[in-house]
Amino acid sequence: MANRGASWDPLVHTIADLKEAGCAKLPKEHSDYFNGGAMDLVTLNDNEAAFDRYKIRPRILVNVDNVDISGEIFGCRTALPMGFSPTAMQRIAHPDGELATSRIAAKYGLCMALSSYATESIENVGSQGNGNPYVLQLSMVRDRPTTTQMLQRAEAAGYKAVFLTVDGVVLGRRLNEYRNNFTLPADMQWPNLLSSGKEEMAGATDPLKPRRFDYDPSIDWDNAIPWLRTQTKMQIWLKGVYTAEDVQLAIKHRLDGIMISNHGGRQLDGVPATLDALRECSTAAAGRIPIIVDGGIRRGTDIFKALALGASHVFVGRIPIWGMAYNGADGIDLAIKILMFEFKIAMTLAGCKNIKEISRSHVSFLNSEGTLAKL
Numbered sequence: 001m002a003n004r005g006a007s008w009d010p011l012v013h014t015i016a017d018l019k020e021a022g023c024a025k026l027p028k029e030h031s032d033y034f035n036g037g038a039m040d041l042v043t044l045n046d047n048e049a050a051f052d053r054y055k056i057r058p059r060i061l062v063n064v065d066n067v068d069i070s071g072e073i074f075g076c077r078t079a080l081p082m083g084f085s086p087t088a089m090q091r092i093a094h095p096d097g098e099l100a101t102s103r104i105a106a107k108y109g110l111c112m113a114l115s116s117y118a119t120e121s122i123e124n125v126g127s128q129g130n131g132n133p134y135v136l137q138l139s140m141v142r143d144r145p146t147t148t149q150m151l152q153r154a155e156a157a158g159y160k161a162v163f164l165t166v167d168g169v170v171l172g173r174r175l176n177e178y179r180n181n182f183t184l185p186a187d188m189q190w191p192n193l194l195s196s197g198k199e200e201m202a203g204a205t206d207p208l209k210p211r212r213f214d215y216d217p218s219i220d221w222d223n224a225i226p227w228l229r230t231q232t233k234m235q236i237w238l239k240g241v242y243t244a245e246d247v248q249l250a251i252k253h254r255l256d257g258i259m260i261s262n263h264g265g266r267q268l269d270g271v272p273a274t275l276d277a278l279r280e281c282s283t284a285a286a287g288r289i290p291i292i293v294d295g296g297i298r299r300g301t302d303i304f305k306a307l308a309l310g311a312s313h314v315f316v317g318r319i320p321i322w323g324m325a326y327n328g329a330d331g332i333d334l335a336i337k338i339l340m341f342e343f344k345i346a347m348t349l350a351g352c353k354n355i356k357e358i359s360r361s362h363v364s365f366l367n368s369e370g371t372l373a374k375l
Contacts, residue, residue, distance in 0.1 A: 005345075008337050012326070015298045015319055018335055022093075022325035029180035030092050034321050037265035038172035043273065044265025047296030050273035054305045054363045055372060059351035068354040069344050073111050073292075073313045074133040074160040074235070080340050081355055082303060083111030085261075085294045085317035086137030086163065086239075091119035091188055094324035101320045102128035104332040113137050113163055113315065114192075116150065119184075121191040126157040133160045137239065139168055140219050143212035150192050151232045159234060163259060164224070167240030169217040172267035225253050237292075240267075242277050244284030247291075257290035264295055264317055275306060279375070282310025300342025307355055308363040309375075 012018050023031045037044030071081025084101055091097030098120040105112040106129045113135040114125050126134050136154040140147055151162065176182070184190070193213065228236050235256035240263065241247060250258050260278045262271050271277075274295035282291055293306050294315035306314045319339075323331035352358050364372045 008334055019322045022322035025325050029182055032176040033182050036176035038174055039269035043262055043269050043271050046273040047265055050275040051302045053366050056350055057362050057364055058349055062351035064348045067348050076133045078110050079108040080343055081313045083315045084320055085315040086113040086115035087317040088115040088117035089119050093321045094328050098125050100324050100329040103329050106130040106132050108336055117190050119188045122153045123157050135161045135163050137163045139165050140216045141213050142216045146193055148231055155232050155234055161235035161237055163237050163239040165239050167267050169215050244280050247281045247284040251289050260293040278309050300339055301346045303343050304346040305363055307358045
């Protein structure tokens with residue numbers, strides 16, 4: 001049909017379609033692991049629902065003959081202002097795992113953040129790159145040599161930054177993992193730790209006794225950040241910021257950037273959706289520190305709304321998992337094509353020629369009375 005635009009798969013036309021098709025190919029315990037969250041899933045579900053509370057305010061009669069949807073992060077141009085969030089154990093979704101994600105990141109020049117609990121090594125993932133930026137997500141564990149060697153390896157491999165996870169000093173209570181007795185499959189390892197740590201973690205008899213691979217709950221502003229600066233020259237960003245108060249502290253401590261994230265609803269259930277937290281945090285930042293966001297992004301219009309509320313870039317974690325579960329690297333490629341197409345339509349119909357023109361004036365908020373209010 002004239003003007004309808006491209007279609008790349010007879011069954012998958014949206015990210016929702018991709019989720020359904022990809023998860024249908026996974027065992028239940030693996031699908032539950034990737035899709036689940038903490039406790040009653042209130043925050044997990046609200047991450048997506050939040051985008052429906054914000055409405056786009058299009059401007060008309062704007063020349064949008066040549067719309068540029070590209071973004072930039074760490075000085076690198078990207079095909080769109082979106083990267084891949086750190087997602088653990090991707091080989092559970094597909095044998096190629098993090099390598100598949102990295103290859104598609106390289107194809108589109110996207111930023112890829114690699115989980116500390118990846119099932120591929122820092123070096124192998126980075127070697128798939130093509131000048132696109134890579135980031136190491138860092139979970140600080142009690143054993144500092146483990147952290148140090150990961151930082152050294154990432155820096156040697158050309159990674160641009162560290163995303164220090166600051167909302168994970170203990171693991172959120174993820175009930176699906178209890179119910180399914182979820183564990184890392186026996187044929188997989190966490191190669192970026194000094195050892196996989198599997199035996200030590202699985203064999204714990206006293207849950208109150210600290211172990212060297214436990215998350216370190218003692219980290220704070222005054223001991224973690226200065227220590228990291230002695231270990232690496234990479235940029236240091238905080239992943240897991242929720243409040244204006246902590247934005248102010250991040251600025252005070254001269255962090256390079258912050259990611260508004262609630263771990264995909266997998267840590268503390270009942271915290272705000274990331275889009276709502278972004279609205280608060282971007283106002284507090286007032287342009288003094290770069291802000292990116294992840295959580296709940298499923299459509300091109302979601303990317304648009306996040307940029308309008310102050311993010312310079314967005315990240316997605318579950319989408320590449322659904323893509324590779326559906327069709328390996330080609331499934332992730334399909335997801336990127338869908339999001340690029342949707343995002344370009346959103347920008348075009350909203351009257352924005354490039355992402356710098358997207359502003360808070362392009363969104364309004366649906367309040368509890370059902371009335372649209374300008375921000």
